[in-house]
Every structure is written in C-alpha cells, then in structure tokens.
Amino acid sequence: MTIAMNVADSFVFDAWARLVIMSTAICLGLMSGALSYAQEVGVKPGQRGGMPPVQLSSSTQAYQRLLDSAEVLVKDGKPADAYTMLEPIEFEHAGEARFDYLIGIAALDSGKPDRATLALERALAVNPDFTAARLDIARAYFQLGDLPRARTEFIAILSQDPATTARANIEKYLALIDEQESGKKLHASGYVVTSAGHDSNVNDSTSQSQIFVDYYAANYPLDPASIQASDNYLAVGTGGELTYELDANWRVYAGADLRQRVNSTQKNFDTINLNGRYGVMFNTQIDRLRFGLLGGRYALGGSHYSDTAGADAEWSHTFSPSNQLKVFGRYAKYRYVDVVMQVNDYDQQALGVGWSHVTADGRSTLFGSAYRGTEKDVSTITILPAMPDGGRTDGAKRFSGLRAGGQRAVGENATLFAYAGAQVGEYGKVNYWFQRQRSDRLYDAGLGASWQWRDRWMLHPQLNYTKNDSNIAIYGYSRMDISLTIRRDFR
C-alpha cells in the first residue's frame, strides 16, 4: 500500500513536473517564435516601441560615420552602394530625418523610385518643410510616371523660392509633364536652323596638287577641283517628326530633315540633303526599341547626285538612371545617279554597341560606342579589263571604329560638349593603279557649346576636325569646320 502510494505520488509529481515544464516550454516557444521573427525584421531583443536599438543607435559615432559614408557614395555616383549600406538598417532608423532622406535619394538615384517614395514620405510626414525631400519625391514620382503627383510637388517647391538652378530644372520637368499630360496621341515637333561657317576642305580632297600613280610610275597632276579647297558657307535647314501613340508602349513615327549648304565660291560643292524616316517604337520604363526605314536624296553642285535607302534599329536598356546600354544596327544602299559614278555603288551594314553614363550631379553625360560594318561593292559595271566582275576600284570595305564623347551643363541654359572617333577601314581589292589594297584611318573630333538664350532658341558654336590617313595618298585629307548655328524648335 505504502509502495503503491509512493508510486502513485511519484507519478503524480512527475506528471505535474512535466506539465510545468510543458507550460514553460510553450512560453519559451512563444517567445522564441516571436523573437526569431523580430530579429528577422530588425527588431532587437527586448525592444518594444521606443526602446533604442542595441547597435548603431542614432547617437553612436559609428552610425554617424555610416551616414557620412553613404552620403559620400551618393555624391560620388555610387547610389546603389549607398542603398545597399542603408537598407539593412532601415527598420531601425526609419523616422530619422537624415537617414530617411539619404536612403530616399540613394534609392532614387539607383533606379528604385518606389522605394525612394516610401522613405521620403516619412521625411515629409515628420517635416513638411523639408524642401530637399519634397524635390526628390517629386523626381521619384516623375520617374514612376506619376505625373499628377509630380506636378503637385514641383509646384509646391516653386512656392518655396528654390535656388535658380533648381527652379530651372523644375520648370523643365513641368514643361515635360504638360506635354505628356496634354492627352494628345499625336505629337509633332520641328525646327528651323541656319548656320554660317568656314570649311577648310569643302570637297574632302587631298592637299597635294599631284600624286604618284604606281601604275604609271609617275606623278599625276590633279585638277584644282580635286585638290583641297576652303570656303565660307551659309546653311539653312528644317525638319520635323510626328509620333502617334498606339497604346502605352507602342508608337509609330515619321520624320524628315532638309538641309542646304551654299558655299561662297565653290559652287560645285554646294549640297542639299533630304532625309526621311518612319517606323515603330516600343517603350517600357527600362527598355526602348526602335525599328524604321530610312531614305535619303543628296544633291551636289545643284545636281541630283545619290540616293540612300535602308533600315535601322536601336535597342536601349536602362540599367539605372546613370547607366544606359544601346545596341544599334543599320543597313543601307548607297546608289549614285550619274552613270559614270555608279561603279561606286555599295551596300553598307553596321552593328554597334554604346554606353552612356550620367554623372552623380546629373550635369554631365559621357558616351562611348564601338561598331563594326562592311560596305559591299555591288556595281557590276566594268571600267577596267583587269576587273571583269566590275565594282569599285578598291572593292568591298570592312570597317570598325570607336567613338566617345561627353557633355556638361554649364549654368542654367548652356551645355559644353566634345567628342572624338577613330575608324579603321580595310578594302578588299588591290587597287589597279596604285597596286596595293587601300587601308584608311579616319579620325574625327569636335567640340562646341549649346546656349539656350530664349525658350526654344539655341545658339550653337561648333568646331569639327576630320582627318583621313590612307596608304593611297589621293584618299588622304584633313578638314576643319567652324560654324555658328541658330536653331529654333517648335512643339
């Protein structure tokens, strides 16, 4: 009996002990579950509500240094790195003005405008007079395509007397919003332009008056019309483009440009260029695809000289607001009108890839591209017994090149720009007269400025230099063109 009682007591005690342990365990389980999630989202153990986080509290020097580093990264054009640095501690520091603004602009500049608005909304909820946050939330709304809210915030900032440069930018945004919100599906733009300039080589010709022809083993005198000639010129031009929105992504476009250049004395080298194009565009927030047909007509010295017909395509992809990739291609037939020149007919095809980068301050853009292509000589006209298949004397051409450039905004309405390019051209046939395969090195460079002195009026001084080094002297030339252009745009 006693033993039975002891066993029973022991069992009851054990059961009670286990129930107590179970209850404790359940409590611990509850705490552990809540704790593990709290740690996931950034809540520190023991923290509830206003309790300060254990690490990187707002008052610590380490935290202030981290914010300083993030600010430097944004200013140095590395906003994605700044965002990566700040995002893990957003939960802890959301609601602190400097933190919210920094993570907001880091998100905006690295292509996350939705996340930017989340942070900047906090900054403005706490302080509606935080103008910098308001300007950047307006930019974020614009990036999101939320034009009504962008307009509301831009207008609110104008009432706070922002600095002149900021005001100029805001007015550009507002003009663009007006244009996009007009509700019109058909958009038209156009321009007229006039230039005056001096060209050191209007005929792209060698400066030598005579050249050595290997076939004759003798020097060969050139007509003055085939020797470099400089002249002053006047030019006028006009053009326009129509685009029609089929839906949110698709557009069709058609455009044309006409330019005429009149030399002061070298009338044989007066030119008229007429180019037309039409095609389709597909736009999303990060991708843009354009495919179109093109055609051109060229007059030289008052006579119809050549025609161009073909197609071109371009795809651009935006990795972030500061970096864009572009792939472009072109196929075009170049045909001469004059029977004598038709031996030079060719088809050109080219494919290239380009990159553009906008600097952190948004005021400079750098461009670069590389391309390769061929020119296939397609004429069957025979001018030499040694070339029974016809075609141009130097045959087909393979070319490849690099181009780079940049522009920088100066003040409110001016931009400086510069570019340079180099192209290698190798031809396929041995030139009968010069007894070698032609090999060219074409270099060009330019610099200039654009100054918008009135709304839609632009003044445009520019200097261009071109030089072609060729192993066949007659194809070598250099050319310097300095011009001043006035342009008026219409929308």
Added chain:
Amino acid sequence: MSTAKYINAILNISLIACVMVLSQSAYAGIAGNVQFVHGNVQLVNSTGQTRALQKGDAIQESDTVTTTRDATAQIKMRDGGYIVIRPDSRLKFDSFIFSGKEDGSERSFFSLLKGGIRAITGLIGHRNKQTYHITTPESTIGIRGTDHETYVVTADSPLAAVAAVGTYNRVNRGETTITNVTGTISVLPNQMGYAGAPDQIPQLQPLNLNLFTVAPPPSPGNKQGGAVRDATVVDSAIQDQGGALGNALPENQIQVPIKSKAGVPTSPQRVF
C-alpha cells in the same frame, strides 16, 4: 510497459509536439512589425484592447490599426512587403499566414474600413494571386505583384467633401483588380479605379489628387526649406542628350569625282 511509463512517454511526446506547434503558430500569427509611426496611431487587438502603436511593435492577425488626422504608420510585413497606413484611416489585418516561402498555405487578407493605405507586396501573392486581397465596403482589391494605394471614402469622412463615397485604387507598379458582384476591372500603373458601391460596376477614372496627394503641404510662406539637390542623375530624363553623341556612326563621306588637271574625269575614268 507500466501504466506510469506509458503516460510518461505520452507526456514527453506531447511536450515536444506542443512546443513545436505552439511556437510555430505564434510565429505565424505575427503579420509584421511597425517600422515608422508618426502622430497618434492606435491598435485594437482581437480581444478589444486598445493601445498606442509604437515603433517595433508586432502586428498580429485580427489587429486593427487606426490613424488620426495627420498620423501615419509604416508596417514591414513578414513576407518582405510594406503597408503604409495613411492619415484618418482604419485597417484590419484579417489573416496572415506565411511559413517563409510560397507553398500555397500563405495568405495575406486585409479589410480597409476607412481612409487609405499603400501596399507594396512581398512574397505573398507573388505566385498565387488568390492568397492576397484587400476587402473594402464596396469591392475586393486583388493584385498581380504590385505597389498600389487604396482609399475608402466613407460618408462620415472629411474626404467625402472632396471625393465621392466609395473605393479608389491606384497602381504605382504591377497590376491590381477591383471586383464586386457586378464584375472585375484591371488597374494598370498610374491608373485609378473606382467602385462607388457593391452593386456598381467598377470603372477607371482620372486620378483624384484630393485623395492621392501624400506629402502634407509646406507651411504657408515658408521660404527656408534648406538646401536642395539642384540637379541629380535622374534629371537626365529632362536634359537634351545632344542626339547621343558618340553612340552613332560617323557621317558617311559622299564620294566626289576626282578629275585630272584638264578638268575631265581621270583616264581611265574613275580609277580612284
């Protein structure tokens, strides 16, 4: 096995099972945590207890969050999403289940009773659209991976002075649907859908800025807002890029005839 040992074994197994199940269910019941609070934000739990919401607080299933005028809160959800509760609003977290992955058991259901929210969805609803929705008096908002904002204007709300009673839904990213007994419409980015009543067909309308302007206006006459970023990288959208200099082929040289000194084409013609 003796009876005592048998009972002991049962208790041991039960102990382990209880700890596992209960700790998991407690974990599943937390919908998210408060990331940001500004102004007077109250939470009413399932038992009717009310308390002021503070940064870091957990939001449980069945909790209702209420904001007063000029108050706002941001909740970071367990699935990585965010819920922003606008001023003068009431939102109930009806149901939230998330095991850490999309396995079909997850769900995130809300009831917006008054005012507005912004919802940036996380993993829930990413693959299984039916696992996420917001119920309003007039309709149900469904999503297809999105950042969207929803407002419910009630007759007793100050917003009724600037917008008709009903549910408004605008999309920042992705796509949402508005459904009631009359049918369903899709709302795409930067569109706003409206459902006036449960028996009225939802429709798209121009954006109502009286509802969807988020930032409070600056103080009247304030000219001291501090320095701003005059220009930024995103301003390239409004800059003339000069026809993308450098991203194109050089202009083709048009070949002109080369002539001999006599002024006629070279002989034989066009050798060069």
